[in-house]
Amino acid sequence: MQRKKQIDGLKSNKFDVVIIGGGATGAGIALDAATRGLKVALVEREDFSSETSSRSTKLIHGGVRYLEAAFKHLDRTQFSFVYEALHERGIMINQAPYLSSVLPIIIPVYSEFEKLYFFSGLKVYEWMAGKRRLLPTTLLNRSEVIKYFPLLKEKNLKGGVSYCDGTFDDARMNLIVVLTAINRGAVISNYVEAKELVKKNGKIVGVRVEDVFSKEEWVIETDVVVSATGPFTDSILKMDDPDYDSMVEPSLGTHLVLEPLYTPPHMGLLIPKTEDGRLLFVLPWQEHVILGTTDVETKTEFHPKVPDNDVDYLLEHMGQYYKKTPLKTEITSKWAGIRPLAKEGVFGSTASISREHVIRITPSGLIVIAGGKWTSYRKMAEDVVDEIIKVFSINPKSKCITKDIKLIGAERYKFEIIEELQNTYKIDKSIAKHLIQTYGDLAFEVAKIAKDGYNEKIVDGYPYIEAEIVWAIKNEMSQTLIDLLSRRMRLAFLNQNKAQEAIDHVCDLVSKIPEYESPMSMDILKMEAMSRFKYDV
Ligand SMILES: Cc1cc2nc3c(=O)[nH]c(=O)nc-3n(C[C@H](O)[C@H](O)[C@H](O)COP(=O)(O)OP(=O)(O)OC[C@H]3O[C@@H](n4cnc5c(N)ncnc54)[C@H](O)[C@@H]3O)c2cc1C
Incomplete structure (x- = not known):
């Protein structure tokens, strides 16, 4: 999955929907819209899940705290x-x-x-x-x-x-929602920032975006823009009208x-x-x-x-x-x-779908979703796409199918394939387990790369191997060392010192992958990773 191909796609098409934000919410909307047959684009100003969506407690949960509140206040909405x-x-x-x-x-x-x-x-x-x-x-x-x-x-x-x-791996889940959406026809790129909503007669007709690395700007044409920017919701809302009250x-x-x-x-x-x-x-x-x-x-x-x-x-x-x-x-x-968190005050004046997430449609046609939690990402996406279809009178090719969808890596997955993986590629059990639990049935592809000479661990004490770096560069739109060590592999989230220790090895390897087009000099990428992992991630 090459980023360049996605960028070319973003430049040469008009879309039914453009989504700003590639966290859980935006990725979910892209998947839902693509599987209903809409022509959809998504831009993320940094890496997928680089903000809240990789920084959760990693729980897939109903929320015991909310249940307690529901009982205490006998609140039916909280129960639902x-x-x-x-x-x-x-x-x-x-x-x-x-x-x-x-x-x-x-x-x-x-x-x-x-x-x-x-x-x-x-x-x-x-x-x-x-x-x-x-x-x-x-x-x-x-x-x-x-x-x-x-x-x-x-x-x-x-x-x-x-x-x-x-419990789950939030950053990788975010990534595979993105990759599944791309497989279903969505055009998506990381490191593309939405800079301006382009309007004609007061209505949105496009989004001006910038490639964060090349600084090239262009307008993506669309009548429907969705802001799924989580904590940054207010900045997009104010792009639409600086006088809007904050929502988050x-x-x-x-x-x-x-x-x-x-x-x-x-x-x-x-x-x-x-x-x-x-x-x-x-x-x-x-x-x-x-x-x-x-x-x-x-x-x-x-x-x-x-x-x-x-x-x-x-x-x-x-x-x-x-x-x-x-x-x-x-x-x-x-x-x-x-x-x-969606602000209390906004519920009355908006198309409130539940107490947790809020969808607001501005007069210029900007759709803003705020609030919610990771666990509800699919339902939030379904609600947003339902609103788009209703408000913009779009005829989808299919109804919502995301309840039953298998994300990539899950189609042939069952834990027992670990034995087949071990037997076919003669790899250590702990690495086989790690590959299966990271890539699902695609673990075989990663193991094949390992067999071709990329089987060294990138650092002692952790199961990450070189083949994962090659895989992430070629198939997962990984651009920087931080993308690789924080989100494609979760090493930095587990051990910052080990992530720092791995930087030189990863850097050497990455420079030798022909498909890798470094967005900036390797020295800058190294320094950036070093300083990020020094204090926190
Ligand atoms: C500490 C903590 C723990 C949590 N634990 C859990 C949990 O265990 N389980 C659970 O279900 N939920 C949990 N949540 C909630 C969950 O993580 C969030 O609800 C969810 O990740 C929000 O996703 P998002 O896509 O809305 O926001 P984000 O992940 O923040 O994504 C918004 C994206 O928009 C991008 N963006 C902003 N401006 C622009 C622009 N101009 N152009 C392009 N892109 C832009 C940002 O770079 C960002 O990547 C937790 C949240 C926190 C903070």
Whole structure:
């Protein structure tokens, strides 16, 4: 998948719809529109998922917190919102099972009341998922909780409640939604920024865009522009009319990554209410542990930095429940992301689809989607494309089919193909497992490249191999070292030092791939990656 071909496509066509933003929301809309037969383009100013969509807690979830709020306020909308997300959870796991897995999560309880309270609530959570339920909610006694979490403080511990959600690789999921959309006819490029909405008689007729690397500008013709820019929604809204009120309330969430000491490999822990009323997750992810998250007001910015206060907050609160407070030196990686929360006030005046996401259509014809969560990306996309079809009187060739779609890599995937992969290519089991869980049935293609001489690990202690770099350059529109080490491979999100260590090796390899057209000098790409991975990702 060459970016140049996509850029040529963006220059030479008129589109039914142009989407601004290549995070989960924009990618989902591109896939939905393409599969309904619309001619669709998408531009992303940086890399796919480089903002919020690669910085999540990695949960595919209905939202236990919302269920509690629904009970407390007897709020039917909140119930339907959890119901919908639980339904979407099942669909999303099914769309790309190789990128996700079922994750039991334990809530430790410290009184009989808590035990009953969480068990009954989470039983309802399980039932609400209907035929898409994962594993049953169960009660655990004190010794079972201690067996799974030996580092948990035992004082006053009465037992636990185990419930289930899904966990996934957010950046790779985003990428394969993009690649599946391209396979279905969408024209999509990263590193193309929307600069201006072009209008005639007050109505949108195109978007002026710029290739971030070459600085070339052109207009993509279309009557329908969708802003799916998450935390950056207001900047596009103000491009349309500087007087519009803002629609998004940005809130920053931090995650820390630790060595896998604090959870078993396939079970997470949730502290439902810290002393200041927040949720604290301690979750296994890719042989590490993620600790998160915070929720603080912020200003919108690209690549938000992890505030020192958030690091202290997370470690300190984990220490209140664990016998051992993790040290700062144990943190192997950290990131912050901005939640694109839709502002309360905008609901009344807009085409409100649910309390969580909001679709607004401006008089010039700009469609803006804000809010939502990763788990609901498909439903948000369906709602947006339904609105487009209605408002612009478009006749789609097909109805929405994304509920049943298999994303690329998922068509022939089942975990058992790992044996075939190992036998055919004689590769180590841990690498075969990693390839299968990263590329699904395309793992065979990556293994073939490895067999042709690209089988070295890029760094000790992690299963990433050289063949993945070749694959990412040729097939995944990877442009920079940061794209490669943060999102095609998740090394930087797991271990910043190891990602820094890998830079020279990756750089040498990339320079030898004939298909790679470096967007800038390799020295600049190296420096950029070095400085990014130094503090956080
Ligand atoms: C800390 C945290 C934890 C979370 N955890 C979970 C979770 O576990 N499960 C879950 O379901 N949800 C979770 N979420 C929510 C979820 O991550 C977001 O709802 C989702 O990723 C938002 O996707 P998006 O595409 O709307 O925004 P983004 O991913 O931010 O994408 C917007 C894109 O628009 C691009 N853009 C902006 N301006 C322009 C322009 N002018 N031209 C071109 N492109 C432009 C940006 O570069 C960006 O890539 C979490 C969110 C946060 C912050």
